[in-house]
Amino acid sequence: MSGKPQDEKAWGEFWARNARKGGGGCMPQRWAAIEQAQQAAWKGFIERVPGTPRVLDLATGDGRVLAWLMHMRPGIEATGTDLAPQLPPPPPGAKVMAGVAMEELPFDDASFDAITSQFGFEYGDTSRSAMEVARVLAKDGRVGLMVHRGDGPILEHNAVRREQIGWVLSEKDLFTHVRNALASDDADGALALATEVTREGSERWGQTSPGWEIPEAVRRTLIYGARGSRQQLLGTLDQIEHQAGNEIGRIDSLGRACAAADDRDMLMAHFRDAGLALIDTTEVCEPSGRAFADFLTLEWA
Template sequence: MSSNSLSRAAWTEFWSTQISDDGQLGCLQGSSDNLTKQLGQFWKDWAKALPRGGRLLDLATGNGFVIKQILSVRRDLKATGVDYSDRLPPAPRNAKLRCGIAMENLPFPSARFDAVTSQFGLEYGLMDEALAEVARVLRPGGRLATIVHLPDGPLVKHNAERAKSLAWTMDEERLLERATAAAAIGEIGTVARLIETVGNAALRQFGDGSAAAELCQAVARCLPLLNQPNSAFSRAVLVIERQAKFESNRIAALLGAANKVVSAEAMEELFSMHNFERVERVLIEAVPGHGAYAAMISAKRPM
Protein backbone atom coordinates (compact mmCIF):
# COMPACT_ATOMS: atom_id res chain seq x y z
CA MET A 1 0.00 0.00 0.00
CA SER A 2 1.01 3.62 -0.23
CA SER A 3 1.29 6.60 2.06
CA ASN A 4 -1.53 8.19 0.14
CA SER A 5 -4.31 6.00 1.53
CA LEU A 6 -4.07 4.88 5.15
CA SER A 7 -0.98 5.72 7.16
CA ARG A 8 1.90 3.25 7.36
CA ALA A 9 1.01 2.62 11.01
CA ALA A 10 -2.58 1.81 10.06
CA TRP A 11 -1.56 -0.67 7.37
CA THR A 12 0.99 -2.20 9.73
CA GLU A 13 -1.74 -2.68 12.31
CA PHE A 14 -4.01 -4.26 9.71
CA TRP A 15 -1.46 -6.78 8.46
CA SER A 16 -0.32 -7.52 12.01
CA THR A 17 -3.80 -8.97 12.61
CA GLN A 18 -3.65 -11.00 9.38
CA ILE A 19 -0.46 -12.97 10.00
CA SER A 20 -1.50 -16.17 8.28
CA ASP A 21 -1.01 -17.98 5.02
CA ASP A 22 -4.54 -19.10 4.33
CA GLY A 23 -4.87 -17.99 0.73
CA GLN A 24 -7.43 -15.30 1.54
CA LEU A 25 -7.47 -11.95 -0.23
CA GLY A 26 -6.18 -9.80 2.61
CA CYS A 27 -8.16 -6.56 2.31
CA LEU A 28 -10.98 -8.54 0.76
CA GLN A 29 -11.21 -11.15 3.49
CA GLY A 30 -14.68 -12.62 3.71
CA SER A 31 -14.92 -12.69 -0.08
CA SER A 32 -16.43 -15.77 -1.66
CA ASP A 33 -14.31 -18.76 -2.64
CA ASN A 34 -15.46 -18.11 -6.21
CA LEU A 35 -13.91 -14.64 -6.16
CA THR A 36 -10.65 -15.99 -4.75
CA LYS A 37 -10.45 -18.69 -7.40
CA GLN A 38 -11.42 -16.29 -10.17
CA LEU A 39 -8.70 -13.78 -9.37
CA GLY A 40 -6.19 -16.57 -8.86
CA GLN A 41 -6.96 -17.99 -12.29
CA PHE A 42 -6.49 -14.58 -13.92
CA TRP A 43 -2.95 -14.42 -12.55
CA LYS A 44 -2.13 -18.01 -13.45
CA ASP A 45 -3.24 -17.47 -17.04
CA TRP A 46 -1.38 -14.16 -17.33
CA ALA A 47 1.86 -15.64 -15.98
CA LYS A 48 2.10 -18.24 -18.75
CA ALA A 49 3.60 -15.70 -21.17
CA LEU A 50 6.38 -14.51 -18.85
CA PRO A 51 9.99 -15.33 -19.79
CA ARG A 52 11.54 -18.35 -18.13
CA GLY A 53 13.53 -17.47 -15.01
CA GLY A 54 12.30 -13.86 -15.14
CA ARG A 55 12.09 -11.43 -12.26
CA LEU A 56 8.63 -10.49 -10.95
CA LEU A 57 7.75 -7.50 -8.73
CA ASP A 58 4.36 -7.33 -6.96
CA LEU A 59 3.29 -3.88 -5.69
CA ALA A 60 1.22 -3.46 -2.50
CA THR A 61 1.73 -7.18 -2.07
CA GLY A 62 -0.03 -7.60 1.31
CA ASN A 63 -0.14 -11.31 2.08
CA GLY A 64 1.45 -12.19 -1.26
CA PHE A 65 -1.72 -13.54 -2.84
CA VAL A 66 -0.71 -12.60 -6.39
CA ILE A 67 2.80 -14.03 -6.01
CA LYS A 68 1.45 -17.27 -4.59
CA GLN A 69 -0.93 -17.75 -7.52
CA ILE A 70 1.75 -17.03 -10.11
CA LEU A 71 4.42 -19.22 -8.49
CA SER A 72 1.95 -22.11 -8.33
CA VAL A 73 2.27 -22.38 -12.12
CA ARG A 74 5.65 -20.69 -12.70
CA ARG A 75 8.12 -21.89 -10.07
CA ASP A 76 11.01 -20.71 -12.24
CA LEU A 77 10.24 -17.03 -11.62
CA LYS A 78 12.14 -14.94 -9.06
CA ALA A 79 9.40 -13.06 -7.18
CA THR A 80 9.65 -10.03 -4.89
CA GLY A 81 6.74 -8.28 -3.21
CA VAL A 82 6.80 -4.79 -1.69
CA ASP A 83 4.31 -3.09 0.59
CA TYR A 84 4.05 0.17 2.52
CA SER A 85 3.26 -1.70 5.75
CA ASP A 86 6.09 -2.27 8.22
CA ARG A 87 4.88 -5.82 8.88
CA LEU A 88 3.44 -8.49 6.61
CA PRO A 89 2.35 -12.14 6.79
CA PRO A 90 4.99 -14.73 5.92
CA ALA A 91 6.20 -14.63 2.32
CA PRO A 92 4.97 -17.30 -0.09
CA ARG A 93 7.46 -20.10 -0.61
CA ASN A 94 10.42 -19.14 -2.81
CA ALA A 95 9.52 -15.45 -2.72
CA LYS A 96 10.79 -12.36 -0.90
CA LEU A 97 8.61 -9.67 0.69
CA ARG A 98 9.99 -6.23 1.57
CA CYS A 99 8.17 -3.97 4.03
CA GLY A 100 8.01 -0.20 4.36
CA ILE A 101 8.31 0.57 0.65
CA ALA A 102 6.11 3.06 -1.20
CA MET A 103 5.32 2.18 -4.80
CA GLU A 104 6.14 5.75 -5.83
CA ASN A 105 9.78 5.32 -4.75
CA LEU A 106 10.98 1.80 -5.55
CA PRO A 107 14.48 0.89 -4.27
CA PHE A 108 15.49 -1.03 -7.40
CA PRO A 109 17.75 -0.24 -10.33
CA SER A 110 16.27 0.59 -13.72
CA ALA A 111 15.24 -2.28 -16.01
CA ARG A 112 15.45 -4.75 -13.11
CA PHE A 113 12.22 -6.71 -13.63
CA ASP A 114 10.58 -8.68 -16.43
CA ALA A 115 7.09 -8.22 -14.99
CA VAL A 116 5.24 -6.06 -12.46
CA THR A 117 1.86 -6.86 -10.90
CA SER A 118 -0.57 -5.26 -8.49
CA GLN A 119 -3.96 -6.38 -7.22
CA PHE A 120 -6.10 -3.66 -5.66
CA GLY A 121 -2.95 -1.70 -4.85
CA LEU A 122 -1.95 0.74 -7.58
CA GLU A 123 -5.03 2.92 -7.06
CA TYR A 124 -4.19 3.40 -3.36
CA GLY A 125 -1.08 5.35 -4.28
CA LEU A 126 -0.24 8.28 -6.52
CA MET A 127 -0.84 6.50 -9.79
CA ASP A 128 1.14 8.84 -12.02
CA GLU A 129 4.24 8.57 -9.85
CA ALA A 130 3.79 4.83 -9.32
CA LEU A 131 3.43 4.12 -13.04
CA ALA A 132 6.52 6.21 -13.74
CA GLU A 133 8.44 4.02 -11.29
CA VAL A 134 7.01 0.86 -12.83
CA ALA A 135 8.12 2.05 -16.27
CA ARG A 136 11.60 2.69 -14.87
CA VAL A 137 12.12 -0.71 -13.20
CA LEU A 138 10.66 -2.75 -16.09
CA ARG A 139 13.08 -3.91 -18.74
CA PRO A 140 12.28 -3.15 -22.41
CA GLY A 141 9.48 -5.49 -23.42
CA GLY A 142 8.56 -6.09 -19.77
CA ARG A 143 4.93 -6.73 -18.85
CA LEU A 144 2.61 -4.96 -16.39
CA ALA A 145 -0.74 -6.19 -15.10
CA THR A 146 -2.90 -4.63 -12.42
CA ILE A 147 -6.36 -5.42 -11.11
CA VAL A 148 -8.18 -2.29 -9.93
CA HIS A 149 -11.47 -1.49 -8.24
CA LEU A 150 -14.24 -0.02 -10.37
CA PRO A 151 -16.05 2.88 -8.66
CA ASP A 152 -19.52 1.70 -9.73
CA GLY A 153 -18.91 -1.98 -9.07
CA PRO A 154 -20.77 -4.18 -6.54
CA LEU A 155 -17.69 -4.56 -4.31
CA VAL A 156 -17.43 -0.81 -3.82
CA LYS A 157 -21.18 -0.50 -3.29
CA HIS A 158 -21.07 -3.26 -0.66
CA ASN A 159 -18.29 -1.52 1.25
CA ALA A 160 -20.06 1.86 1.00
CA GLU A 161 -23.11 0.27 2.62
CA ARG A 162 -20.93 -1.16 5.40
CA ALA A 163 -19.45 2.28 6.02
CA LYS A 164 -22.93 3.78 6.20
CA SER A 165 -24.13 1.23 8.76
CA LEU A 166 -20.98 1.59 10.86
CA ALA A 167 -21.40 5.37 10.95
CA TRP A 168 -25.05 4.94 11.96
CA THR A 169 -24.11 2.66 14.87
CA MET A 170 -21.06 4.59 16.05
CA ASP A 171 -22.02 8.22 15.42
CA GLU A 172 -25.79 8.44 15.20
CA GLU A 173 -26.83 5.82 17.76
CA ARG A 174 -23.54 6.12 19.72
CA LEU A 175 -23.95 2.51 20.84
CA LEU A 176 -20.45 1.97 22.20
CA GLU A 177 -20.29 5.33 23.97
CA ARG A 178 -23.70 4.92 25.61
CA ALA A 179 -23.10 1.29 26.58
CA THR A 180 -19.75 2.14 28.19
CA ALA A 181 -21.26 5.09 30.09
CA ALA A 182 -24.12 2.98 31.45
CA ALA A 183 -21.75 0.19 32.47
CA ALA A 184 -19.53 2.66 34.33
CA ILE A 185 -22.36 3.54 36.72
CA GLY A 186 -23.54 -0.06 37.12
CA GLU A 187 -26.72 0.16 35.03
CA ILE A 188 -26.48 -3.38 33.72
CA GLY A 189 -30.13 -3.54 32.67
CA THR A 190 -29.77 -0.32 30.70
CA VAL A 191 -26.81 -1.74 28.78
CA ALA A 192 -28.72 -4.89 27.85
CA ARG A 193 -31.81 -2.95 26.75
CA LEU A 194 -29.70 -0.52 24.74
CA ILE A 195 -27.99 -3.32 22.83
CA GLU A 196 -31.33 -4.98 22.12
CA THR A 197 -32.98 -1.75 20.96
CA VAL A 198 -30.13 -0.68 18.67
CA GLY A 199 -29.68 -4.24 17.44
CA ASN A 200 -33.33 -4.53 16.40
CA ALA A 201 -33.17 -1.15 14.68
CA ALA A 202 -30.01 -2.24 12.85
CA LEU A 203 -31.74 -5.37 11.57
CA ARG A 204 -34.73 -3.36 10.33
CA GLN A 205 -32.64 -0.67 8.65
CA PHE A 206 -29.62 -2.58 7.33
CA GLY A 207 -30.45 -6.27 7.61
CA ASP A 208 -28.78 -9.32 9.10
CA GLY A 209 -25.11 -9.57 8.18
CA SER A 210 -24.69 -5.79 8.01
CA ALA A 211 -21.80 -4.08 9.79
CA ALA A 212 -24.32 -2.47 12.16
CA ALA A 213 -25.77 -5.86 13.12
CA GLU A 214 -22.27 -7.34 13.52
CA LEU A 215 -21.27 -4.50 15.82
CA CYS A 216 -24.34 -4.94 18.01
CA GLN A 217 -23.74 -8.69 18.22
CA ALA A 218 -20.10 -8.11 19.21
CA VAL A 219 -21.13 -5.83 22.08
CA ALA A 220 -23.84 -8.29 23.13
CA ARG A 221 -21.20 -11.01 23.49
CA CYS A 222 -19.46 -8.80 26.04
CA LEU A 223 -22.49 -8.67 28.36
CA PRO A 224 -21.20 -11.45 30.71
CA LEU A 225 -18.21 -9.21 31.44
CA LEU A 226 -20.50 -6.75 33.24
CA ASN A 227 -20.36 -9.08 36.25
CA GLN A 228 -16.55 -9.03 36.33
CA PRO A 229 -14.41 -6.46 38.16
CA ASN A 230 -11.93 -3.92 36.84
CA SER A 231 -14.09 -2.58 34.00
CA ALA A 232 -13.72 -5.74 31.92
CA PHE A 233 -16.77 -4.83 29.83
CA SER A 234 -15.51 -1.33 29.05
CA ARG A 235 -12.08 -2.63 28.05
CA ALA A 236 -13.65 -5.15 25.69
CA VAL A 237 -15.85 -2.46 24.14
CA LEU A 238 -12.79 -0.27 23.58
CA VAL A 239 -11.22 -3.08 21.57
CA ILE A 240 -14.40 -3.34 19.48
CA GLU A 241 -14.40 0.43 18.98
CA ARG A 242 -10.82 0.39 17.76
CA GLN A 243 -11.59 -2.37 15.28
CA ALA A 244 -14.73 -0.58 14.04
CA LYS A 245 -12.84 2.68 13.50
CA PHE A 246 -10.14 0.91 11.55
CA GLU A 247 -12.80 -0.81 9.44
CA SER A 248 -14.33 2.59 8.70
CA ASN A 249 -10.94 4.04 7.76
CA ARG A 250 -10.10 1.03 5.60
CA ILE A 251 -13.37 1.37 3.69
CA ALA A 252 -12.81 5.10 3.28
CA ALA A 253 -9.40 4.32 1.75
CA LEU A 254 -10.98 1.74 -0.57
CA LEU A 255 -13.68 4.16 -1.72
CA GLY A 256 -11.11 6.89 -2.26
CA ALA A 257 -8.92 4.52 -4.26
CA ALA A 258 -11.83 3.34 -6.40
CA ASN A 259 -12.81 6.93 -7.18
CA LYS A 260 -9.31 7.52 -8.58
CA VAL A 261 -9.90 4.87 -11.21
CA VAL A 262 -12.88 6.74 -12.76
CA SER A 263 -13.27 4.02 -15.39
CA ALA A 264 -11.42 1.17 -17.03
CA GLU A 265 -11.10 3.32 -20.15
CA ALA A 266 -9.41 6.09 -18.15
CA MET A 267 -6.91 3.58 -16.77
CA GLU A 268 -6.05 2.50 -20.30
CA GLU A 269 -5.33 6.11 -21.20
CA LEU A 270 -3.14 6.55 -18.11
CA PHE A 271 -1.05 3.51 -19.04
CA SER A 272 -0.60 4.83 -22.56
CA MET A 273 0.51 8.22 -21.21
CA HIS A 274 3.39 6.45 -19.47
CA ASN A 275 4.57 4.91 -22.72
CA PHE A 276 3.08 1.47 -22.24
CA GLU A 277 1.87 -0.25 -25.38
CA ARG A 278 -0.55 -3.05 -26.24
CA VAL A 279 -2.76 -1.89 -23.39
CA GLU A 280 -5.65 -4.29 -22.85
CA ARG A 281 -8.42 -4.52 -20.29
CA VAL A 282 -10.70 -7.29 -19.07
CA LEU A 283 -13.73 -6.57 -16.89
CA ILE A 284 -14.17 -9.05 -14.04
CA GLU A 285 -17.60 -10.14 -12.84
CA ALA A 286 -18.04 -12.30 -9.75
CA VAL A 287 -21.50 -13.32 -10.97
CA PRO A 288 -22.33 -13.00 -14.69
CA GLY A 289 -24.84 -10.23 -15.33
CA HIS A 290 -24.33 -8.56 -11.93
CA GLY A 291 -21.84 -5.96 -13.04
CA ALA A 292 -18.05 -5.86 -13.10
CA TYR A 293 -16.39 -5.26 -9.73
CA ALA A 294 -12.87 -4.86 -11.10
CA ALA A 295 -10.83 -4.48 -14.24
CA MET A 296 -7.55 -6.14 -15.19
CA ILE A 297 -5.36 -3.75 -17.17
CA SER A 298 -2.31 -5.27 -18.85
CA ALA A 299 0.38 -3.70 -21.03
CA LYS A 300 4.00 -3.97 -22.22
CA ARG A 301 6.99 -1.69 -22.25
CA PRO A 302 8.32 -0.91 -25.74
CA MET A 303 11.40 -2.87 -26.81
Protein backbone atom coordinates (compact mmCIF):
# COMPACT_ATOMS: atom_id res chain seq x y z
CA MET A 1 0.00 0.00 0.00
CA SER A 2 1.30 3.40 -0.96
CA GLY A 3 2.08 6.59 0.87
CA LYS A 4 -0.48 8.66 -1.05
CA PRO A 5 -3.06 9.93 1.52
CA GLN A 6 -6.10 8.80 -0.44
CA ASP A 7 -4.62 5.33 -0.94
CA GLU A 8 -3.50 5.08 2.67
CA LYS A 9 -7.04 5.73 3.92
CA ALA A 10 -8.75 3.34 1.51
CA TRP A 11 -6.36 0.43 1.94
CA GLY A 12 -5.75 1.05 5.64
CA GLU A 13 -9.43 0.56 6.38
CA PHE A 14 -9.55 -2.49 4.09
CA TRP A 15 -6.76 -4.30 5.92
CA ALA A 16 -8.11 -3.23 9.31
CA ARG A 17 -11.42 -4.94 8.51
CA ASN A 18 -9.58 -8.02 7.25
CA ALA A 19 -7.52 -8.07 10.43
CA ARG A 20 -10.73 -8.26 12.45
CA LYS A 21 -11.98 -11.04 10.20
CA GLY A 22 -8.70 -12.91 10.47
CA GLY A 23 -7.49 -12.50 6.91
CA GLY A 24 -8.65 -11.88 3.38
CA GLY A 25 -7.67 -10.43 0.07
CA CYS A 26 -8.68 -7.93 -2.53
CA MET A 27 -9.72 -10.22 -5.37
CA PRO A 28 -12.87 -12.34 -5.59
CA GLN A 29 -12.38 -15.70 -3.94
CA ARG A 30 -13.76 -17.45 -7.04
CA TRP A 31 -10.64 -16.36 -8.92
CA ALA A 32 -8.74 -19.39 -7.66
CA ALA A 33 -7.04 -19.86 -11.02
CA ILE A 34 -5.53 -16.39 -10.80
CA GLU A 35 -4.06 -17.21 -7.40
CA GLN A 36 -2.61 -20.43 -8.80
CA ALA A 37 -0.92 -18.46 -11.57
CA GLN A 38 0.47 -16.05 -9.00
CA GLN A 39 1.93 -18.90 -6.96
CA ALA A 40 3.53 -20.39 -10.06
CA ALA A 41 5.23 -17.07 -10.83
CA TRP A 42 6.61 -16.80 -7.30
CA LYS A 43 7.81 -20.40 -7.41
CA GLY A 44 9.81 -19.62 -10.53
CA PHE A 45 11.28 -16.57 -8.81
CA ILE A 46 12.31 -18.14 -5.51
CA GLU A 47 13.85 -21.17 -7.23
CA ARG A 48 16.42 -18.80 -8.76
CA VAL A 49 17.40 -17.26 -5.44
CA PRO A 50 20.27 -19.31 -3.95
CA GLY A 51 20.75 -20.50 -0.41
CA THR A 52 18.37 -19.66 2.41
CA PRO A 53 17.51 -16.10 1.54
CA ARG A 54 16.43 -13.19 3.67
CA VAL A 55 13.21 -12.06 1.99
CA LEU A 56 11.44 -8.71 2.33
CA ASP A 57 7.89 -8.45 0.99
CA LEU A 58 6.74 -4.87 0.40
CA ALA A 59 3.07 -3.86 0.81
CA THR A 60 2.59 -7.35 2.19
CA GLY A 61 -1.08 -7.02 3.18
CA ASP A 62 -2.19 -10.37 4.56
CA GLY A 63 1.26 -11.86 3.94
CA ARG A 64 0.13 -14.36 1.35
CA VAL A 65 3.27 -14.03 -0.79
CA LEU A 66 5.43 -14.68 2.27
CA ALA A 67 3.29 -17.72 3.12
CA TRP A 68 3.75 -19.11 -0.39
CA LEU A 69 7.49 -18.49 -0.39
CA MET A 70 7.96 -20.03 3.05
CA HIS A 71 6.12 -23.13 1.87
CA MET A 72 8.19 -23.31 -1.32
CA ARG A 73 11.51 -22.66 0.44
CA PRO A 74 11.35 -23.78 4.08
CA GLY A 75 13.75 -21.94 6.33
CA ILE A 76 13.79 -18.57 4.60
CA GLU A 77 13.91 -15.50 6.82
CA ALA A 78 10.61 -13.80 5.94
CA THR A 79 9.84 -10.15 6.68
CA GLY A 80 6.91 -8.10 5.43
CA THR A 81 6.07 -4.41 5.63
CA ASP A 82 2.91 -2.46 4.86
CA LEU A 83 1.84 1.14 5.37
CA ALA A 84 -1.51 0.05 6.79
CA PRO A 85 -1.51 0.57 10.57
CA GLN A 86 -3.40 -2.67 11.23
CA LEU A 87 -2.92 -5.95 9.38
CA PRO A 88 -4.20 -9.53 9.56
CA PRO A 89 -2.05 -11.97 11.54
CA PRO A 90 1.17 -12.82 9.65
CA PRO A 91 1.98 -16.31 8.39
CA PRO A 92 3.53 -18.43 11.15
CA GLY A 93 7.26 -17.77 11.30
CA ALA A 94 7.12 -14.48 9.39
CA LYS A 95 7.77 -11.05 10.86
CA VAL A 96 5.38 -8.39 9.57
CA MET A 97 5.65 -4.70 10.36
CA ALA A 98 2.63 -2.41 9.96
CA GLY A 99 2.82 1.34 9.45
CA VAL A 100 5.99 1.17 7.32
CA ALA A 101 6.28 3.12 4.06
CA MET A 102 8.14 1.61 1.11
CA GLU A 103 9.78 4.98 0.65
CA GLU A 104 11.40 4.86 4.13
CA LEU A 105 12.34 1.31 5.07
CA PRO A 106 13.64 0.81 8.63
CA PHE A 107 16.41 -1.61 7.67
CA ASP A 108 20.18 -1.45 7.32
CA ASP A 109 21.84 -1.41 3.93
CA ALA A 110 22.08 -4.80 2.15
CA SER A 111 19.73 -6.48 4.64
CA PHE A 112 17.88 -8.75 2.19
CA ASP A 113 18.76 -11.27 -0.49
CA ALA A 114 15.37 -11.01 -2.19
CA ILE A 115 12.77 -8.25 -2.23
CA THR A 116 9.26 -9.00 -3.43
CA SER A 117 5.98 -7.21 -3.93
CA GLN A 118 2.67 -8.35 -5.35
CA PHE A 119 0.38 -5.55 -6.48
CA GLY A 120 2.02 -3.18 -4.06
CA PHE A 121 5.14 -1.47 -5.37
CA GLU A 122 3.24 0.47 -8.04
CA TYR A 123 1.01 2.11 -5.40
CA GLY A 124 3.90 4.05 -3.91
CA ASP A 125 6.31 6.76 -4.97
CA THR A 126 8.14 4.47 -7.37
CA SER A 127 11.22 6.70 -7.63
CA ARG A 128 11.85 6.86 -3.90
CA SER A 129 10.82 3.24 -3.38
CA ALA A 130 13.24 2.02 -6.04
CA MET A 131 16.07 3.79 -4.22
CA GLU A 132 15.08 2.14 -0.95
CA VAL A 133 14.85 -1.28 -2.58
CA ALA A 134 18.37 -0.86 -3.92
CA ARG A 135 19.66 0.34 -0.55
CA VAL A 136 18.41 -2.67 1.43
CA LEU A 137 19.13 -5.26 -1.29
CA ALA A 138 22.28 -7.35 -0.91
CA LYS A 139 24.84 -7.05 -3.69
CA ASP A 140 23.97 -10.46 -5.15
CA GLY A 141 20.26 -10.00 -4.44
CA ARG A 142 17.23 -10.20 -6.70
CA VAL A 143 13.94 -8.28 -6.89
CA GLY A 144 10.59 -9.75 -7.97
CA LEU A 145 7.60 -7.51 -8.62
CA MET A 146 4.17 -8.64 -9.72
CA VAL A 147 2.51 -5.50 -11.08
CA HIS A 148 -0.95 -4.65 -12.35
CA ARG A 149 -1.91 -4.22 -15.99
CA GLY A 150 -4.41 -1.60 -17.04
CA ASP A 151 -5.69 -3.88 -19.78
CA GLY A 152 -6.21 -6.83 -17.44
CA PRO A 153 -9.32 -8.39 -15.90
CA ILE A 154 -8.64 -7.13 -12.36
CA LEU A 155 -9.11 -3.45 -13.25
CA GLU A 156 -11.91 -4.37 -15.65
CA HIS A 157 -13.79 -6.25 -12.91
CA ASN A 158 -13.33 -3.44 -10.43
CA ALA A 159 -14.29 -0.73 -12.93
CA VAL A 160 -17.67 -2.42 -13.31
CA ARG A 161 -18.07 -2.47 -9.55
CA ARG A 162 -17.18 1.21 -9.37
CA GLU A 163 -19.87 2.03 -11.94
CA GLN A 164 -22.48 0.17 -9.91
CA ILE A 165 -21.47 1.71 -6.58
CA GLY A 166 -21.45 5.17 -8.16
CA TRP A 167 -24.92 4.53 -9.54
CA VAL A 168 -26.24 3.90 -6.02
CA LEU A 169 -24.32 6.68 -4.29
CA SER A 170 -24.46 9.43 -6.92
CA GLU A 171 -26.99 8.81 -9.67
CA LYS A 172 -29.66 7.45 -7.32
CA ASP A 173 -28.30 9.34 -4.29
CA LEU A 174 -30.01 6.68 -2.23
CA PHE A 175 -28.60 7.55 1.17
CA THR A 176 -29.55 11.23 0.94
CA HIS A 177 -33.11 10.42 -0.12
CA VAL A 178 -33.53 7.77 2.58
CA ARG A 179 -32.21 10.08 5.30
CA ASN A 180 -34.49 12.89 4.12
CA ALA A 181 -37.49 10.56 4.28
CA LEU A 182 -36.55 9.42 7.78
CA ALA A 183 -36.09 13.03 8.90
CA SER A 184 -39.68 13.65 7.75
CA ASP A 185 -40.84 10.62 9.76
CA ASP A 186 -41.69 8.84 6.51
CA ALA A 187 -40.25 5.41 7.27
CA ASP A 188 -42.55 3.78 4.71
CA GLY A 189 -41.32 6.20 2.05
CA ALA A 190 -37.70 5.47 2.93
CA LEU A 191 -38.35 1.74 2.63
CA ALA A 192 -40.14 2.23 -0.70
CA LEU A 193 -37.16 4.16 -2.05
CA ALA A 194 -34.69 1.46 -1.00
CA THR A 195 -36.94 -1.28 -2.37
CA GLU A 196 -37.21 0.43 -5.75
CA VAL A 197 -33.45 0.96 -6.09
CA THR A 198 -32.88 -2.66 -5.04
CA ARG A 199 -35.25 -3.80 -7.79
CA GLU A 200 -33.55 -1.59 -10.38
CA GLY A 201 -30.12 -2.79 -9.35
CA SER A 202 -31.19 -6.42 -9.59
CA GLU A 203 -32.68 -5.95 -13.04
CA ARG A 204 -29.70 -4.02 -14.32
CA TRP A 205 -26.78 -6.01 -12.86
CA GLY A 206 -28.08 -9.05 -10.98
CA GLN A 207 -28.14 -10.10 -7.33
CA THR A 208 -24.40 -10.60 -6.93
CA SER A 209 -23.62 -6.99 -7.83
CA PRO A 210 -23.01 -3.99 -5.56
CA GLY A 211 -25.77 -2.30 -7.56
CA TRP A 212 -28.11 -4.72 -5.80
CA GLU A 213 -26.18 -5.52 -2.61
CA ILE A 214 -25.91 -1.93 -1.34
CA PRO A 215 -29.58 -0.93 -1.69
CA GLU A 216 -30.58 -4.36 -0.39
CA ALA A 217 -28.46 -3.72 2.72
CA VAL A 218 -30.23 -0.38 3.12
CA ARG A 219 -33.62 -2.03 2.67
CA ARG A 220 -32.91 -4.67 5.31
CA THR A 221 -31.52 -2.03 7.65
CA LEU A 222 -34.76 -0.07 7.38
CA ILE A 223 -36.84 -3.19 8.07
CA TYR A 224 -34.85 -4.55 10.99
CA GLY A 225 -33.62 -1.18 12.21
CA ALA A 226 -37.17 -0.08 12.88
CA ARG A 227 -37.07 -2.33 15.95
CA GLY A 228 -34.20 -0.34 17.48
CA SER A 229 -33.38 3.30 18.00
CA ARG A 230 -33.26 5.92 15.25
CA GLN A 231 -29.64 6.61 16.18
CA GLN A 232 -28.66 2.98 15.64
CA LEU A 233 -30.47 2.86 12.31
CA LEU A 234 -28.77 6.01 11.06
CA GLY A 235 -25.43 4.73 12.31
CA THR A 236 -25.82 1.54 10.29
CA LEU A 237 -26.73 3.53 7.18
CA ASP A 238 -23.64 5.67 7.71
CA GLN A 239 -21.50 2.55 7.95
CA ILE A 240 -22.91 1.05 4.73
CA GLU A 241 -22.38 4.31 2.84
CA HIS A 242 -18.86 4.72 4.22
CA GLN A 243 -17.80 1.23 3.18
CA ALA A 244 -19.22 1.77 -0.31
CA GLY A 245 -17.31 5.03 -0.63
CA ASN A 246 -14.18 3.36 0.67
CA GLU A 247 -14.42 0.71 -2.04
CA ILE A 248 -14.61 3.46 -4.66
CA GLY A 249 -11.44 4.88 -3.12
CA ARG A 250 -9.66 1.52 -3.43
CA ILE A 251 -10.76 1.11 -7.05
CA ASP A 252 -9.53 4.61 -7.90
CA SER A 253 -6.26 3.69 -6.17
CA LEU A 254 -6.07 0.55 -8.32
CA GLY A 255 -6.53 2.63 -11.45
CA ARG A 256 -3.65 4.91 -10.49
CA ALA A 257 -1.47 1.89 -9.71
CA CYS A 258 -2.23 0.35 -13.11
CA ALA A 259 -1.24 3.60 -14.80
CA ALA A 260 2.04 3.69 -12.86
CA ALA A 261 2.84 0.07 -13.74
CA ASP A 262 1.91 0.55 -17.40
CA ASP A 263 4.34 3.47 -17.67
CA ARG A 264 7.09 0.90 -17.89
CA ASP A 265 9.72 3.24 -19.30
CA MET A 266 9.41 5.54 -16.29
CA LEU A 267 9.32 2.63 -13.85
CA MET A 268 12.50 1.12 -15.29
CA ALA A 269 14.19 4.51 -15.36
CA HIS A 270 13.66 4.76 -11.60
CA PHE A 271 15.34 1.38 -11.11
CA ARG A 272 18.20 2.25 -13.45
CA ASP A 273 18.80 5.38 -11.42
CA ALA A 274 19.00 3.13 -8.35
CA GLY A 275 21.51 0.81 -10.04
CA LEU A 276 19.14 -2.07 -10.82
CA ALA A 277 18.37 -3.58 -14.23
CA LEU A 278 15.39 -5.48 -15.56
CA ILE A 279 16.44 -8.99 -16.56
CA ASP A 280 13.06 -10.57 -17.31
CA THR A 281 9.40 -9.71 -17.84
CA THR A 282 6.82 -12.50 -17.81
CA GLU A 283 3.08 -12.22 -18.34
CA VAL A 284 0.98 -13.82 -15.61
CA CYS A 285 -2.18 -15.16 -17.21
CA GLU A 286 -5.56 -16.55 -16.27
CA PRO A 287 -6.68 -19.86 -17.88
CA SER A 288 -8.07 -18.06 -20.93
CA GLY A 289 -4.55 -16.85 -21.68
CA ARG A 290 -5.38 -13.24 -20.87
CA ALA A 291 -2.65 -11.52 -18.87
CA PHE A 292 -3.72 -10.00 -15.56
CA ALA A 293 -0.23 -9.01 -14.38
CA ASP A 294 3.41 -8.72 -15.40
CA PHE A 295 6.16 -10.31 -13.32
CA LEU A 296 9.32 -8.22 -13.36
CA THR A 297 12.68 -9.62 -12.20
CA LEU A 298 15.53 -7.21 -11.49
CA GLU A 299 19.14 -7.57 -10.42
CA TRP A 300 22.10 -5.26 -9.94
CA ALA A 301 23.23 -3.73 -13.21
